[in-house]
Amino acid sequence: MARRSIPSPPPDGPIPSETSAQRITAEFESPTAGDGALTMLMAVLSHELRLPVHALSFNLGVCLERLRGSNEVPRAWMEEKLARQQKAIWRLRHLIDTFLDVAQISSGRLRLDLEPVDLRELTQEVVGRLADDLSWAGCACDVRTAGPVVGNWDRLQLDVVITSLVSNAMKYGAGRPVHVTVSGTERAGIVIVRDEGDGIEPEDQRRIFDKFVRLGPSDSMSPAPGLGLGLWIVKHIVETMGGKVSLHSEPGDGATFTVTLPRG
Numbered sequence: 001m002a003r004r005s006i007p008s009p010p011p012d013g014p015i016p017s018e019t020s021a022q023r024i025t026a027e028f029e030s031p032t033a034g035d036g037a038l039t040m041l042m043a044v045l046s047h048e049l050r051l052p053v054h055a056l057s058f059n060l061g062v063c064l065e066r067l068r069g070s071n072e073v074p075r076a077w078m079e080e081k082l083a084r085q086q087k088a089i090w091r092l093r094h095l096i097d098t099f100l101d102v103a104q105i106s107s108g109r110l111r112l113d114l115e116p117v118d119l120r121e122l123t124q125e126v127v128g129r130l131a132d133d134l135s136w137a138g139c140a141c142d143v144r145t146a147g148p149v150v151g152n153w154d155r156l157q158l159d160v161v162i163t164s165l166v167s168n169a170m171k172y173g174a175g176r177p178v179h180v181t182v183s184g185t186e187r188a189g190i191v192i193v194r195d196e197g198d199g200i201e202p203e204d205q206r207r208i209f210d211k212f213v214r215l216g217p218s219d220s221m222s223p224a225p226g227l228g229l230g231l232w233i234v235k236h237i238v239e240t241m242g243g244k245v246s247l248h249s250e251p252g253d254g255a256t257f258t259v260t261l262p263r264g
Contacts, residue, residue, distance in 0.1 A: 090129070112241065115154075115155060116151070117154075143182065145182040161259060162191060165234065168195075168231065168257075194254060194257075198251070199254055208247060234259075242262045245259045245260075
C-alpha cells in the first residue's frame with residue numbers, strides 16, 4: 001500500500017542515521033560535549049516537531065479565512081477542521097512527552113504516579129484515539145479482552161507504552177491487520193500487540209529495544225522514519241513498573257510484543 005511521503009529534512013543536512021544518532025547522543029551526554037553534537041541533536045528534534053506544527057498552522061489559517069468570509073461556515077466543516085487541530089496538538093504533546101521520558105530515563109528519575117487503572121479500558125481508549133492513523137495505514141485493529149484487568153499502574157506512562165506498541169505495529173505492518181489482546185492473571189496484567197508485517201531478523205531482535213534503532217522495510221536499505229526511541233522507552237517504563245516486555249518474531253511472519261505487568 002502506498003504510504004504518505006515523509007517531510008523533507010532540515011536544509012542544513014539530512015537527518016542522522018541510526019549510527020550517527022547514537023554517536024551524537026553519546027557525545028551530547030559526555031562531559032566534553034561540544035556545540036556540534038547539540039546542533040545535530042536539535043536538527044533531529046526539529047524534524048520530528050515540524051510536521052504537527054505545520055498541520056496545526058495550516059488548519060488554523062483555513063478556519064480563520066473561512067470565518068472572516070461573508071458566507072456561513074457549516075458546523076460539520078468546522079468540527080472536522082477542529083478535530084484535525086486537536087490531533088496535531090496531541091502529536092505535539094506526544095513528542096514532548098517522549099523527549100521528557102528520554103530525559104527522565106537517562107537521568108534515572110522516571111517518576112511513577114500509581115493508581116488503579118483498567119488495562120482493558122485504557123487499551124481501547126488508545127486504539128480509538130489512533131483510529132484515523134490506523135485507517136490511513138490500512139490496518140484494521142481488533143482488541144480482544146475477556147473483561148476488566150485492573151492494576152496499580154501509572155496511567156500516563158502505560159498510555160505511552162500501548163501507544164508506542166500499536167504505532168509500531170501499524171508502521172511495520174502497514175496494509176495488514178493489527179491484533180491487540182488484553183488479559184490478566186491473579187497477579188499480572190498482560191497486553192499483546194501483534195502485526196502481520198515482514199517480521200524482524202534475529203540479529204535485529206537482539207538490539208530492537210536499544211536507543212535509536214530504526215529498522216527499515218526488508219526490501220529497503222533506509223531506516224524507518226522516527227527517532228528510534230519508542231521501544232527503548234517502552235522497555236524502561238515497563239521495567240520501572242516491575243514488569244517485562246518481550247518480542248517474538250519470525251522473518252516473514254510479523255512480530256508480537258508482550259507486556260506483562262504486576263498488578264501491584
